[in-house]
Amino acid sequence: MVPPERLAPLGKRILSFVIDDVTVSLLFVAIFFDSIRQLGTPENVQLFLQANFWVLVALKIAYHTFFIGYNGMTLGKYLAKIRAVDIESGELIGYPRAFLRAVARIFDEMFFYIGFLPAFFLPTRQTLHDRISRCVVVYA
Numbered sequence: 465m466v467p468p469e470r471l472a473p474l475g476k477r478i479l480s481f482v483i484d485d486v487t488v489s490l491l492f493v494a495i496f497f498d499s500i501r502q503l504g505t506p507e508n509v510q511l512f513l514q515a516n517f518w519v520l521v522a523l524k525i526a527y528h529t530f531f532i533g534y535n536g537m538t539l540g541k542y543l544a545k546i547r548a549v550d551i552e553s554g555e556l557i558g559y560p561r562a563f564l565r566a567v568a569r570i571f572d573e574m575f576f577y578i579g580f581l582p583a584f585f586l587p588t589r590q591t592l593h594d595r596i597s598r599c600v601v602v603y604a
Contacts, residue, residue: 466554470602471589472546477601483540488524492516495523525566533562537604547604548597551588557599565597 493500496516503509513520531538536547536556548565550557557565572579572593579592588600 466549466551466600466602468587470554472544472601472603474583474589476544476546477583477589480538480540480544480546483543484527484538487539488520488527491527492520492523495519521570524570525563528566528569529559529563532557532565533559541601541604545604546601548594548599548601551590551598551600554602557597561597561599565593565599568593568596 496512500509500512503512528538531541532548533556536549541547548557548562549555568579569591572591582595583589583591588594590600594600
């Protein structure tokens with residue numbers, strides 16, 4: 465079991481979340497830059513985002529799966545000096561569990577971020593997607 469003193473504080477997790485969401489948003493804009501530039505009105509932007517919702521979801525899942533599976537750290541986690549690891553061994557969780565965590569994270573976000581609330585109350589500071597993938601976020 466990962467010792468409690470290794471658990472990342474919520475402030476670092478929130479910082480990491482914001483950095484990762486900005487990063488994925490910038491990647492999305494970079495991919496569709498020419499299309500977005502020509503949209504013109506806010507209504508057209510909204511229609512474009514609705515039409516490409518699943519592209520954004522896939523991009524988020526790919527981003528989180530790759531980086532968490534590779535070394536336990538997304539860009540946000542790297543900058544916050546934290547990483548996701550197995551709750552029992554403290555080792556990396558690998559790609560299958562990183563994928564499960566990324567998909568569960570999407571559902572946590574889609575339902576008013578309710579899956580993030582347990583991190584504020586559990587001694588392990590786990591979100592729902594952490595619990596599903598049996599991991600914790602610790603100091604790197």
